[in-house]
Amino acid sequence: MATVTAPAPRVALPGVLRHRAAHKLLLLAVVAAVLVPLAEARWSGGTWPHALTVDVSAPLTSASDWIIDNRDSHPLFLYFLGYLSNAVVLSVRAVYLVLLAAGWAGVTAFAGLVAWRVAGVRLAAGTAAAFLACGLLGMWVPTMQTLALMVVAVLTSVVVGALLGLATGLSDRTDRALRPVLDTMQVMPAFAYLLPVVLVFGIGVPAAVLATVVYAAPPMARLTALGLRGADQGVLEAVESLGATARQRLLTARLPLARKELLLGLNQTIMMALSMAVIASVIGAGGLGDRVYQALASVDVGAALAAGIPIVLLAVVLDRVTGAAGERLGEDRQQRGHWAYAPAAVLVAGLAGRLVGRLDWPGSWTVDIADPVNRAVDWMTAHLYSGVPYVGGTADWAGHFTTWVLDPVRDGLQWLPWWSVLLVVAALAWLIGTWRTALTAVLAMAAIGVLGVWQPSLDTLSQVLAAVAVTLVLGFAIGIAAARSDRLERLLRPVLDVFQTMPQFVYLIPVVALFGVGRAPAVAAAVVYALPAVVRITTQGLRQVDPAALEAARSLGATSGQQLRQVQLPLARPALLLAVNQGVVLVLAVVVIGGLVGGGALGYDAVFGLAQGDLATGLVAGAAIVCLGLMLDRVTQPTERRVKKGA
Secondary structure, eight states: OOOOOOOOOOOOOOTGGGSHHHHHHHHHHHHHHHHHHHHHHHSOSSSOOGGGOOOOHHHHHHHHHHHHHHTTTOHHIIIIIHHHHHHHHHHHHHHHHHHHHHHHHHHHHHHHHHHHHHHOHHHHHHHHHHHHHHHHTTOHHHHHHHHHHHHHHHHHHHHHHHHHHHHHHHOHHHHHHHHHHHHHHHHSOHHHHHHHHHHHHOSSHHHHHHHHHHHHHHHHHHHHHHHHHTSOHHHHHHHHHTTOOHHHHIIIIIHHHTHHHHHHHHHHHHHHHHHHHHHGGGGTOOHHHHHHHHHHHTTOHHHHHHHHHHHHHHHHHHHHHHHHHHHOOOOOHHHHGGGGHHHHHHHHHHHHHHHTTOSSOOGGGOOOOHHHHHHHHHHHHHHTSSOOTTTOOHHHHHHHHIIIIIHHHHHHHHHSOHHHHHHHHHHHHHHHSOHHHHHHHHHHHHHHHHTTOHHHHHHHHHHHHHHHHHHHHHHHHHHHHHHHOHHHHHHHHHHHHHHHHSOGGGGHHHHHHHHOSSHHHHHHHHHHHHHHHHHHHHHHHHHTSOHHHHHHHHHTTOOHHHHIIIIIHHHTHHHHHHHHHHHHHHHHHHHHHGGGGTOOHHHHHHHHHHHHTOHHHHHHHHHHHHHHHHHHHHHHOOOHHHHHHHO
16 A cells, blocks of 8 residues: 655745845845955955946047047038038027017017917916016026027927837837837936037037937927827727728827827926026027026126026926916817917017117116125125024035035945945845846946946935935925825925926026035035925825725724824835935936036036036046936836835
8 A cells, every 4th residue: 555645844934035025135145145255356445446447538539539620521520410500500590580580579479479378368477477577687688599499499309209209109119129218318317418419519509409309309209109009999999990091090099189198298398498408508508598507607696596587487487388288278269269369469569669679678677686686695695604593504504414414425335345336236226126127227337437437426426315315304294294284285386386397407596595515505406406396296196095095094093193104105105116216316417417516526527528628527427427327217216017016
């Protein structure tokens, strides 16, 4: 008789090891135990080994010299890039001359009529007041210069973005090919776009316009593809059943159904183009951004504010008008007929200005705010910068933050062995994503060392980490409060709207007035810039928690605090992770620009390279910024599968 052998009992694993995260960390520890001793034996020392760096300054300098030497003779420049550059210059100049010919009255009338057409009388009055305020501040001509560049850049961005969106929205293969490119472009700080175009087109308007197009086109592409892919399948099947061709389905069904996404893409493209057009003043864009840049370079806060206010007004007006256009799609024919009066009204306003000889804004109608603002800044310097009883002053706060936070974090990161930094990056990226995410993040961080800018990059990273910590603490606290109070949410909404429409450059003005120059002001500007996005995403995530789950918790006697900790925060985890990711990306964008106000590190190298014509230094810093942004995005961006599990 055969004997039945009982199966061997399973060995129960400890609770910790049953978690997937523990498996990943254990495997990573095994790999590290093998590779770290080999790395230490081969390349001892804390900082990135010099043997693993590649000097790219010589090739970049040679490439720059070749481009400069062949710009007037090589066929690539003569028959393609040269024509492209000339087309940009002629387009911007044509738009600028049209704006000048219309005069201040014609431009203001046209802007008011557009706002009235899409959003009503109140926004029309606000739009007209905004343009008049630009003139009162003595910034009419710079405003027209920025507006001319904006018109050309936005039209080009919309065309390029819409074409890319059509390609990705209608083809899965194209979508898979372009998705990583668009992902990388959206995490790249604006400063990084300036360096390649300067290398090819030199300093001037063509480089500024093309950098703006490259920066502003991805949102239009993504939202166009989203609208096409999200079209109602029932409508598409009905159109197809009627025998419509692919082109007819696109023109009569897909595009009309995607109108809201297309208008949202236009709104985002306009806002990003304005932000980039202002930053592009560093490479010769002119206009309002150049006034701000020159004023910040000389720490003239009054002049910077005089140019910064029109930038904010333009941003708010453009955001409101394009946003209202997206909300009012179903207009009747009678309202559409109002457009017939627009050209006549603009023509009448322009002729009236020409008859009285005042196409340009009259010099006697300007108000100088630079001197009063500078006197106020001088008073703040004397009374608020230091020595304030009990609380100290703004300079004291900046100094303490630098001494107690920024310096220790920077010194700690630079003290860590290079391999430990890569190990931490791999662990964080793998825990929140997949092994591909971890590999991308590690390769991006290693590329920084290979470029030879390991120490400056860790300095920039320390500023980003400090700014993100402050942003998340404030953002989560304010977001939770706003989610629990309708009154507070209503009070915060207009403030967050204004802050989210302001270009990055403008945030440097108040922090320089309050804190002077240095790393702390750069961090403060980054916090203010990233805070609205974190607050909004947190509030929205908490408000979208399933009411049934909250009702179940209340029925079990849970207190308000217990509902928040045990129900709302866990269920809102995807939104909170998105808030962290967006906070990190936005903080990096402004910390880099903080090189203009003494932030140092990679931002300073990029600014120095642009200002001194040292493109090798600038391009290396720009490449390192891109790698740092890619690493931070991968470390804080969970994969879709993990978000669904967490939800």
